[in-house]
Amino acid sequence: MRSLPRSIREAAAVLRRRETSALELAELAIARARADEHNAWLHIAEDHARAQARAVDEWFAGRGPGGGSPPALAGIPWACKDIIGTKGVVTTAGSRILEGYVPPYSATVVERLDATGAVMIGKTNLDEFAMGSSNENSAFGAVKNPWRADRVPGGSSGGSAVAVAAGEALFALGTDTGGSIRQPAALCGVVGMKPTYGRVPRWGVVAFASSLDQVGPFTNTVEDAAIVCETIFGKDERDATMVDLPGDQLRRELDKGVKGLRLGVPKEYFSVKGMEPGVEKAVRDALGVLEREGATLVEVSLSLTDHGLAVYYIIQPAEASANLARYDGVRYGLRVDGPDLVETYRRTRGKGFGPEVKRRMILGTYALSAGYYDAYYVKAQKVRTLIKAEYDRVFETVDALVTPTSPTVAFALGAKVNDPLAMYLNDVFTLPVNIAGLPGISVPCGLSEGLPVGLQVIANSYQESSMFRVAAAYERATPHHLARPEQVAA
Amino acid sequence: MAIDRSVVEKVAALARIALTPEEVERFTGQLQVVMGAVERLKDVDTKDVSPSASVLPVRNVMREDKVRPGLAAGEVFANAPKGGRDGEFFRVQQVLEERP
Numbered sequence: 001m002r003s004l005p006r007s008i009r010e011a012a013a014v015l016r017r018r019e020t021s022a023l024e025l026a027e028l029a030i031a032r033a034r035a036d037e038h039n040a041w042l043h044i045a046e047d048h049a050r051a052q053a054r055a056v057d058e059w060f061a062g063r064g065p066g067g068g069s070p071p072a073l074a075g076i077p078w079a080c081k082d083i084i085g086t087k088g089v090v091t092t093a094g095s096r097i098l099e100g101y102v103p104p105y106s107a108t109v110v111e112r113l114d115a116t117g118a119v120m121i122g123k124t125n126l127d128e129f130a131m132g133s134s135n136e137n138s139a140f141g142a143v144k145n146p147w148r149a150d151r152v153p154g155g156s157s158g159g160s161a162v163a164v165a166a167g168e169a170l171f172a173l174g175t176d177t178g179g180s181i182r183q184p185a186a187l188c189g190v191v192g193m194k195p196t197y198g199r200v201p202r203w204g205v206v207a208f209a210s211s212l213d214q215v216g217p218f219t220n221t222v223e224d225a226a227i228v229c230e231t232i233f234g235k236d237e238r239d240a241t242m243v244d245l246p247g248d249q250l251r252r253e254l255d256k257g258v259k260g261l262r263l264g265v266p267k268e269y270f271s272v273k274g275m276e277p278g279v280e281k282a283v284r285d286a287l288g289v290l291e292r293e294g295a296t297l298v299e300v301s302l303s304l305t306d307h308g309l310a311v312y313y314i315i316q317p318a319e320a321s322a323n324l325a326r327y328d329g330v331r332y333g334l335r336v337d338g339p340d341l342v343e344t345y346r347r348t349r350g351k352g353f354g355p356e357v358k359r360r361m362i363l364g365t366y367a368l369s370a371g372y373y374d375a376y377y378v379k380a381q382k383v384r385t386l387i388k389a390e391y392d393r394v395f396e397t398v399d400a401l402v403t404p405t406s407p408t409v410a411f412a413l414g415a416k417v418n419d420p421l422a423m424y425l426n427d428v429f430t431l432p433v434n435i436a437g438l439p440g441i442s443v444p445c446g447l448s449e450g451l452p453v454g455l456q457v458i459a460n461s462y463q464e465s466s467m468f469r470v471a472a473a474y475e476r477a478t479p480h481h482l483a484r485p486e487q488v489a490a
Numbered sequence: 491m492a493i494d495r496s497v498v499e500k501v502a503a504l505a506r507i508a509l510t511p512e513e514v515e516r517f518t519g520q521l522q523v524v525m526g527a528v529e530r531l532k533d534v535d536t537k538d539v540s541p542s543a544s545v546l547p548v549r550n551v552m553r554e555d556k557v558r559p560g561l562a563a564g565e566v567f568a569n570a571p572k573g574g575r576d577g578e579f580f581r582v583q584q585v586l587e588e589r590p
Contacts, residue, residue, distance in 0.1 A: 104565035198546050211544045240551040310528040321505060330580050335571035341583045342506065350508030358507055362498060362517055363524060365505040381541030383534050388545055421523050437545035
């Protein structure tokens with residue numbers, strides 16, 4: 001075997017038939033990760049992966065913990081965005097301020113994957129503290145798109161998207177605050193999913209904007225995404241920002257089809273400035289496929305879509321400026337000494353944070369400062385209430401929404417680095433979903449100019465089941481999820 | 491209100507971030523552009539609308555007040571910055587003045 005199987009399902013079958021071992025799969029993933037030319041990995045945890053794989057092989061040999069047959073993810077090599085804490089494995093959040101930081105505990109999502117026997121190969125590159133849409137804001141270098149080396153992979157979970165797209169891991173975890181899973185999934189041609197706010201524990205995940213952040217998977221197929229979600233969903237008492245819902249049986253939904261479903265097409269998502277015609281065509285074609293599969297398409301209006309960006313660029317930096325106050329050089333990470341403690345804080349943060357993080361700290365602190373708090377922060381929170389109410393109204397009449405994930409295909413490295421607003425506009429279709437706390441998934445829906453386009457399916461809160469139903473029906477009806485960059489196919 | 495260099499300097503001081511003069515210059519221009527785009531929120535009528543800090547439909551989440559093991563001190567202090575550890579304490583510069 002020279003390349004990894006094409007899906008978790010395939011790999012699990014091969015492992016179950018004992019045609020390969022978890023250790024062989026891990027060695028293959030490690031070799032592929034080491035040969036990666038896209039700067040997707042910040043740390044390859046070879047020894048850790050081998051130890052996990054050996055333990056799973058014991059399990060397959062009937063000597064596992066508590067006997068029984070290992071779960072679907074046992075022995076599956078995966079990649080972890082380096083903003084998710086991993087006990088004993090360095091976790092940097094893509095920042096110099098956390099360089100060399102080794103967490104004394106693992107995030108709940110990592111504990112849950114560990115318990116299923118999934119094998120973590122290493123930590124993936126990202127925009128510093130997940131702040132970015134191109135992965136150019138990493139303190140450890142930009143990530144390149146495996147479809148074209150002069151293009152960005154999207155961000156902020158760019159390394160995770162690339163690890164899956166380039167066949168270096170069978171799934172990856174990312175975090176999504178304004179599109180950081182769905183947008184890179186779209187730009188790299190893989191499946192990427194953000195769960196409803198409050199469904200996945202964030203214990204042990206480096207906090208960015210706490211009312212928006214959520215952890216979710218990158219996979220090759222919709223079914224694989226459902227498998228990972230079934231493992232990471234569900235209440236953790238260490239995270240107080242969760243709903244107490246049982247983990248869903250999402251795989252049951254996959255074969256139900258879209259016949260009889262009403263799918264909303266928000267007209268504002270197709271009239272945005274800067275939308276590429278090739279992207280619009282691929283998405284319109286996808287809507288046609290869903291209609292042929294039996295769905296009813298309904299045009300709907302989300303009139304506040306345009307205001308999502310403004311709401312997001314108040315709330316998100318404001319929360320981030322509070323969350324990142326903890327990086328002060330006292331207990332971990334970088335410290336740059338000054339003549340007194342305040343000067344030590346200032347120098348540590350001035351040197352430890354990159355330009356985008358500083359920009360957002362300034363923006364967020366400004367929005368929260370005396371005299372502007374009501375005009376910006378409270379105002380944005382009020383508009384957020386209206387945006388949520390608008391989605392609530394639309395979901396009274398439709399089962400899911402279908403939209404483009406991003407207005408463009410992967411753009412050129414360097415193209416938007418000096419124009420923050422242009423960069424932020426890339427997330428115009430994904431960030432309203434975070435503002436309203438809804439689940440969203442991006443699935444590959446063809447190519448434009450030889451680069452992948454993503455179809456976004458958005459569902460009402462806690463209705464991941466209908467979202468998966470639509471995404472799986474689309475995937476069954478088209479071959480787009482099979483397209484891979486050339487060097488991987490070769 | 492206009493964002494000028496002094497606003498950026500003041501906010502950077504509040505955020506405890508040392509900026510170079512070039513950074514102050516660059517961020518001033520960029521913040522003007524971003525805040526200009528954000529101004530559009532003023533057009534949305536929010537009379538009688540309550541703010542949403544979160545969309546989560548839960549309040550005051552309680553759990554049993556149980557004693558459970560904390561983190562191993564050795565692992566926690568292992569991450570202390572260079573020169574920032576003094577036994578089982580983090581060392582920082584003097585904060586309080588000595589009494590005369």
